[in-house]
Amino acid sequence: MAGKLLSIGECMVELMQAEGDMLRKGYAGDTFNTAYYARLFLPADWTVDYFTAVGTDTVSGELLAFIESTGVGTAHIRKIEGRTPGLYMIHLKNGERSFSYWRSASAAKLLADDPDRLRAAIEAANIVFFSGITLAILSPDAAETLLAELRRAKAGGQQVVFDPNIRPRLWDDAARMRATIEAGARAATMVMPSFDDEATHFGDASVEATIERYRALGAQSVAVKDGANGVTLCIAGKERVHVPASRVDRVVDTTSAGDSFNGSFLARLASGDSPTDAAAFAARIAAAVIGHHGALIGRDKLPRG
Numbered sequence: 001m002a003g004k005l006l007s008i009g010e011c012m013v014e015l016m017q018a019e020g021d022m023l024r025k026g027y028a029g030d031t032f033n034t035a036y037y038a039r040l041f042l043p044a045d046w047t048v049d050y051f052t053a054v055g056t057d058t059v060s061g062e063l064l065a066f067i068e069s070t071g072v073g074t075a076h077i078r079k080i081e082g083r084t085p086g087l088y089m090i091h092l093k094n095g096e097r098s099f100s101y102w103r104s105a106s107a108a109k110l111l112a113d114d115p116d117r118l119r120a121a122i123e124a125a126n127i128v129f130f131s132g133i134t135l136a137i138l139s140p141d142a143a144e145t146l147l148a149e150l151r152r153a154k155a156g157g158q159q160v161v162f163d164p165n166i167r168p169r170l171w172d173d174a175a176r177m178r179a180t181i182e183a184g185a186r187a188a189t190m191v192m193p194s195f196d197d198e199a200t201h202f203g204d205a206s207v208e209a210t211i212e213r214y215r216a217l218g219a220q221s222v223a224v225k226d227g228a229n230g231v232t233l234c235i236a237g238k239e240r241v242h243v244p245a246s247r248v249d250r251v252v253d254t255t256s257a258g259d260s261f262n263g264s265f266l267a268r269l270a271s272g273d274s275p276t277d278a279a280a281f282a283a284r285i286a287a288a289v290i291g292h293h294g295a296l297i298g299r300d301k302l303p304r305g
Helices: 030-041 058-069 115-123 132-136 140-155 174-186 195-202 207-216 257-270 275-289
Strands: 004-008 012-017 023-028 047-051 087-093 096-102 127-131 159-163 221-225 231-234 241-243
Touching: 004 030, 004 115, 023 030, 023 058, 030 047, 030 127, 030 132, 030 257, 030 275, 047 115, 115 140, 127 132, 127 140, 127 257, 132 140, 132 174, 140 159, 140 174, 159 257, 174 195, 195 207, 195 221, 207 221, 207 231, 221 257, 231 275, 241 275, 257 275
Parallel strands: 004 047, 004 127, 012 087, 127 159
Antiparallel strands: 012 023, 087 096, 221 231, 231 241
């Protein structure tokens, strides 16, 4: 059955390693990456749209053109005079990545400043996806505007999916970070955390502790990603199911491992797969993604089933 997926957040200009000391320009960001992989694997009668804000400069125009070229819709994206997209650079060491960011003038920080546009976009979707980074870049008032709309969507029966994706450098206060992440979980029907983040910032001693904490906050379903240890699912409160990670021959770049899992998992669920089958497929996609440089890997380099 046809449907609509909306992903909300920030898509940035990405600089990644190329040959020698050269850098290659791309575009990525956790929620856009998720939308990209969802678009790759959803049926053609589904639409995938991105909700953010950009500037009116040349780079913003190039960013919009790129998003459209991937099949992700841009109709809900707001243009703001005097703002630009954020920029980040990937640094790699033994396949693990770190980042440098330049986002002080990022238009996406104002994505919730038009509540009517935000509500209209959310109301039109069957599945709404957002992340902790989405919340982190917003002012406290703007984050509450977004969360209020997401709570409204959840109460109305829409599927609201949240990846906490905890990045402490983006927050001015650890206590506010934890409180806002918890508020994001309360607004969601499904939470898709990474266990290492939850252990570090919430003190969870086990994957089960993470599941129970998010279930207590009101999430109907939880999918805990635990790197090479695989994924543990608790869907609609049912018994836990562990899905092993797929074998990886060589780790090149772990950028977008979780995002590619999120997008392909949601796509296969929406297509009618069981949660276990959807997670197994998504694990294969994530394993393929981390064997290449950059966040967005072409369909021809990914498993087909």
